[in-house]
């Protein structure tokens with residue numbers, strides 16, 4: 099039976115993936131042996147993975163029906179992808195499945211019927227023609243576990259020789275995975291069933307319903323806390339934290355507190371961002387709970403703090419939803435000198451901040467979501483003046499650059515972040531007559547730049563290299579803010595080498611802004627040990 103499954107997997111990969119193969123081969127020379135190595139490895143991996151998926155539910159009794167379904171499903175998918183140039187991602191599949199009768203009849207054309215017959219008839223006949231050998235139940239189970247394990251091992255091993263190439267391809271063109279048939283529609287179907295079951299728009303669980311400000315701390319000047327959420331910046335490439343190259347010349351000239359031992363919650367924005375604002379954090383990590391509950395900003399807003407989120411990236415992943423939280427995304431119309439039609443340089447955040455500071459009348463938290471070092475197109479993150487390390491990789495296809503060029507481009511982007519952060523602090527400092535200001539910067543996760551053959555980020559946390567989880571964190575306070583909040587800055591400076599993580603953020607911000615609630619845990623508040631008397 100396993101051999102039959104393997105044959106069908108092979109058939110699907112060979113005949114069902116024309117669009118995928120041409121997308122992968124695009125821009126590669128067929129005369130280059132590296133192309134053949136890459137294609138070969140992809141081929142082995144696809145067959146192994148599909149064998150795994152197809153073999154999983156197949157038993158002696160179900161295999162024939164299951165594989166017939168797969169072959170027919172794949173013939174539909176191949177036809178639709180070729181004719182309509184669609185990708186079978188979850189929303190596309192949702193469309194196909196939920197089309198009404200009229201639309202469906204338009205989709206079910208004679209050409210489709212011919213295609214299905216031509217494509218599926220031979221393999222289906224073959225499936226029903228072969229005789230499956232009958233093994234005793236226990237032996238069959240053992241055999242299957244062994245086969246599944248081997249398939250996984252082969253799949254992983256086959257990507258190893260081309261991992262750099264492969265990860266950058268899949269990152270640059272995420273949608274490519276929806277060309278892999280039948281993996282695409284199986285995955286999409288599964289995803290749709292899951293999200294339906296979870297009822298997507300369920301209201302978030304309220305956190306800190308009892309949140310309020312401590313009345314005694316009302317001071318003459320408004321307090322403004324600026325929280326900069328960095329992107330893909332790893333601590334290892336900040337000269338501030340010991341990197342041999344001078345990538346952060348400006349920050350050390352300011353009275354900053356560099357925290358050198360900070361761990362990210364996850365290795366991707368999707369995981370880290372919700373986690374950074376949640377009361378749960380990595381310590382008791384549960385993705386559904388984190389996404390299903392309110393976080394820091396909702397609690398602050400409920401306590402009466404003005405909350406603003408300015409985004410220079412792909413949105414706030416739900417952490418800025420809710421009443422009392424202002425969201426904006428500057429664009430080309432706002433800053434034609436810093437933006438093109440797709441995106442803006444991070445200096446746009448300094449400009450919006452200036453406006454927000456001028457308008458600040460009550461205590462305010464402003465979150466600035468950076469583009470930072472978002473890869474793989476690092477070279478698009480900095481203006482020409484910051485192209486200091488050269489030659490820099492000037493393409494998102496990292497495989498076309500040397501390791502040195504990739505690092506140069508990445509370091510230029512850090513250099514630019516250093517400038518943007520220093521500009522923000524200088525701006526806050528200049529406003530200290532009118533507002534008491536504080537600043538915290540922390541990156542969402544790190545990045546691999548070719549170390550151990552790894553690129554980009556997103557590895558499972560347990561096996562992720564430290565480069566992907568060790569993030570830079572920087573705190574700065576105006577003397578006025580430190581005084582009215584009773585912070586002993588020298589004490590904080592003495593703790594900058596202590597171990598912290600994203601888990602500290604929720605509690606530290608509530609603490610420093612004097613919000614009381616039962617969800618606040620003083621032991622996770624990094625400011626708490628250095629605050630005296632006052633309240």
Ligand SMILES: [Zn+2]
Pocket residue numbers: 329330366367368542543
């Ligand atoms: Zn990220």
